[in-house]
Amino acid sequence: MSIPLSLSGKVALITGGSRGIGAATVRMFTNAGAKVVFSYRKARSEAEALVKDCGAATCLAIASNLDTPQAAKALVAETVKHFGRLDILVANHGVWPVEDVPIERMSDEQWRSTLSVNLAGVFGLVKHAVAQMKQQPRKGSAAGHIVLISSTSGQRGEAFHCDYSASKGALISMVKGLSTELASDGIYVNSVAPGWVDTDMSRGALEDPKGGEEIRRTIPLGRVGKPEEIAAPVLFLCTEHASFITGEVFNVNGGAVLAG
Numbered sequence: 120m121s122i123p124l125s126l127s128g129k130v131a132l133i134t135g136g137s138r139g140i141g142a143a144t145v146r147m148f149t150n151a152g153a154k155v156v157f158s159y160r161k162a163r164s165e166a167e168a169l170v171k172d173c174g175a176a177t178c179l180a181i182a183s184n185l186d187t188p189q190a191a192k193a194l195v196a197e198t199v200k201h202f203g204r205l206d207i208l209v210a211n212h213g214v215w216p217v218e219d220v221p222i223e224r225m226s227d228e229q230w231r232s233t234l235s236v237n238l239a240g241v242f243g244l245v246k247h248a249v250a251q252m253k254q255q256p257r258k259g260s261a262a263g264h265i266v267l268i269s270s271t272s273g274q275r276g277e278a279f280h281c282d283y284s285a286s287k288g289a290l291i292s293m294v295k296g297l298s299t300e301l302a303s304d305g306i307y308v309n310s311v312a313p314g315w316v317d318t319d320m321s322r323g324a325l326e327d328p329k330g331g332e333e334i335r336r337t338i339p340l341g342r343v344g345k346p347e348e349i350a351a352p353v354l355f356l357c358t359e360h361a362s363f364i365t366g367e368v369f370n371v372n373g374g375a376v377l378a379g
Contacts, residue, residue, distance in 0.1 A: 188243025314372025
C-alpha cells in the first residue's frame with residue numbers, strides 16, 4: 120500500500136528556491152500538489168527555468184534580498200496576494216562565506232552580513248508568516264508548518280566560520296522556543312539540518328582535492344548528500360504524516376553530526 124506525501128490545496132513559501140536544496144524542494148512540493156512561491160537573489164535564469172518546469176499556474180518566483188525583516192514582510196505579502204493564503208514556510212536561504220577566517224581577522228561587516236541574511240531575514244519571515252497563519256481559516260488539522268534549514272555547523276560548530284555557526288545555531292534555538300509557543304495555535308515548527316550537500320554553495324570546497332577528501336572522511340556514509348535527500352524530509356515534515364512532530368532537529372547528514 121502506497122502512502123502519498125500530499126500537500127494538495129496548500130500554499131508554500133520557499134526561500135532560496137532557485138538552486139540546490141531549494142530548487143529540489145520546490146519541485147517536490149509542486150509534485151505533491153502545493154502551490155509554491157519561491158525567492159531567489161541573483162539566479163534569475165535558473166528561477167525562470169524552474170517556474171517553467173513546475174508550471175506557472177502553481178509556481179511563482181520572486182527576486183528578494185532577504186537581509187532584513189522588512190524584505191521578508193514584503194515576500195510573505197506577495198505570496199498571500201498571489202495565492203490567497205500561506206500554509207507552509209520553508210526558510211532555506213542563507214550565505215556561507217567560503218574563505219576560512221580566524222575570529223581575530225573576521226570583519227565586522229562579514230559578521231553583520233551573515234547574521235542579517237541567515238538570521239534577521241528568517242526572523243522576519245517567521246514573524247509575518249505566523250501572523251498570516253493565525254488569521255486565515257485552517258485547511259486540515261494544522262494551521263501551518265514552518266521548517267527552518269539549519270546545519271550540522273549550528274550544532275557542533277565550525278572552525279573559522281563562527282558567523283555561520285552562530286546563525287545556524289540560533290535557528291535551532293528559534294525552533295525550540297517557537298514550537299512550544301505556537302503549538303496551541305496548530306503551527307508546527309521544525310528544523311532540517313543538512314551536512315555537506317552537493318550544491319553550488321559548497322561545490323568549491325568539495326572539489327578541492329585535499330579539502331574534499333577530508334570532508335568525505337568526516338561523513339560515516341562516505342559521501343556528500345544530494346539536494347533531493349534534504350528536500351524529502353522537508354516535505355515529510357509538512358504533511359499529515361508528521362502530525363505529532365514539532366520542535367525537532369531532523370539531522371540529514373549521513374551521520375556526520377555524530378562523528379565530528
